Amino acid sequence: EHNGLRSVKLSRMVYPQPDVLTPSRKDVLIMTPWLAPIIWEGTFNMDILNEQFRLQNATIGLTVFSVKAYMIFLKQFLKSAEMYFMVGHRVNYYVFTDKPEYVPHLNVRNGRQIIILKIQSYARWQDISMHRMEMLSTFSRQRFQREVDYLVCADVDMRLSDHVGVEVLSSLFGTLHVGYYGLNRADFPYERRPQSQAHIPEDEGDFYYIGALFGGSVSEVARLTEACHRAIMVDQANHIEAIWHDESHLNKYFLYHKPSKVLSPEYLWYQQQMNYVKDQNSTSPKVIKRKRFKVLRKNYRLRDW
Ligand code: 2GW
Ligand code: MN
Known part of the structure; x- marks a missing residue:
């Protein structure tokens, strides 16, 4: 039975005392107004977090879609995840693909496995991307619920180049899009047409989150993906x-x-220079002390079939 976060009893540990007079970071926002931590290097103690999640025997599912030509990204994605993703914890990789026979054979560490899930492909890339929500909601209710405690849902056109661990895990998490970091909400590329279910008015919005990395407990990811899929279907009907x-x-x-x-x-x-990041927000690169997932340089001709 996987019930997500349970309280656990830690053993004796020796580590630096939290200092109430010294904020962990002064250069960035580390807490939202609804008291969700924003995860930055320097704000957490990895030893404590690893101990907590190990004692809970947490299993983490990493989902990734590799359809059609995007199969080329899969090997590098998985190999880099073996180096940096949730090391020391139990991990199931769920690879959704239309071509199971092309999934590379990789040796994975103890307590980890690659699970291949065959799905259909769609003619339009927009549909490939959007139908991930439908697949994730279906599989969350059907099998992820039984097999893992947390889900991390990622794009495949990326590689890990530094630690990504249990510090990210909570009932529901999203990731700030670096391209819109520090901008005004009116400048976020939200959907602005009231006819769409995704519509956000100019005077609302906290952050611009990227679609390439989100997750949470299986039940929260099921709710999120089902809601997004329903909204996509309503839009389609309209x-x-x-x-x-x-x-x-x-x-x-x-x-x-x-x-x-x-x-x-x-x-x-x-990975590629984002000139607009430098132009629009000159402080952004300086506050980035670690680069954990990197979006790969893409050949945009992949979109031209
Ligand atoms: C996507 C665009 C053009 C041509 C092909 C594809 C494609 C995407 C594909 O042929 N096969 C495939 O498996 N995909 C999956 O969809 C794959 O997992 C990929 O990472 C994901 C999203 O497509 P991607 O990575 O090209 O989109 P980005 O990097 O421009 O991403 C952002 O915007 C998307 C919506 O437009 C999504 O929200 C994505 O999560 C965002 O990062
Ligand atoms: Mn992507």
Whole structure:
């Protein structure tokens, strides 16, 4: 039985005392107004967190979709996850693909396994991306609920280049999009047409979250993905498609279902130079002390079939 967070009894540990007079970071926001921590390097003690989640015997599912040509990203994604993702904890990789026979054979560490789930492909890439919500909600209720405590849902066109551990886990988490970090809500690329279910008015919005990394307990991810899938279906019936597809719906969901943790842009960085990040927010690169997931340079011709 996987019930998510249970309280556990730690053994004796020796570590630096929290200092009430010294904030862990002074250069960034580390707490949302609804008291969800924003996860930055320097704000947490990994030993305590690892001990807590180990005692809970937490199992983490990492879901990734690798359909059609995006199969080329899978090997690097999984290999880098073996190096940096939840090391020391139990991990199930769930690979959704239309071509199970092309999934690379990799040796994984003890307590970890790769599970291949065959899905259909869609002609339009927007549909491939959006239907992830449907698949995740279906599989959450059917099998993830039985097999894991937490889900981490990721794009495949990325690789890990630094630690991503249990510090990210909570009942519901999203990730700040580095490209819109520090901007005004009116400048976020939310869906602005009231006809869409993803619509967010100019005077609302906390952050711009990226679609490439979110998660939480299985039941919360099931609720999120089901809500986003339903909203996508309503839009489809009304002949409208949100500007950034599933990402627009994710942002709408997080506006009214506040995440209990928020991952800083450390967790999703771009390998290629993002000139607009430097131009729009000159402080952004300086506050990034670790680069944990990196979005790979993409050949945009992949989109041209
Ligand atoms: C996507 C675009 C163009 C051509 C192909 C695909 C494609 C995506 C594909 O052929 N096969 C496939 O498996 N995908 C999956 O959809 C894969 O897991 C990929 O990471 C994910 C999202 O597509 P991606 O990575 O090209 O979109 P991005 O990086 O521009 O992402 C953001 O915006 C998307 C919506 O437009 C999503 O919200 C995504 O989560 C965001 O990061
Ligand atoms: Mn991507």
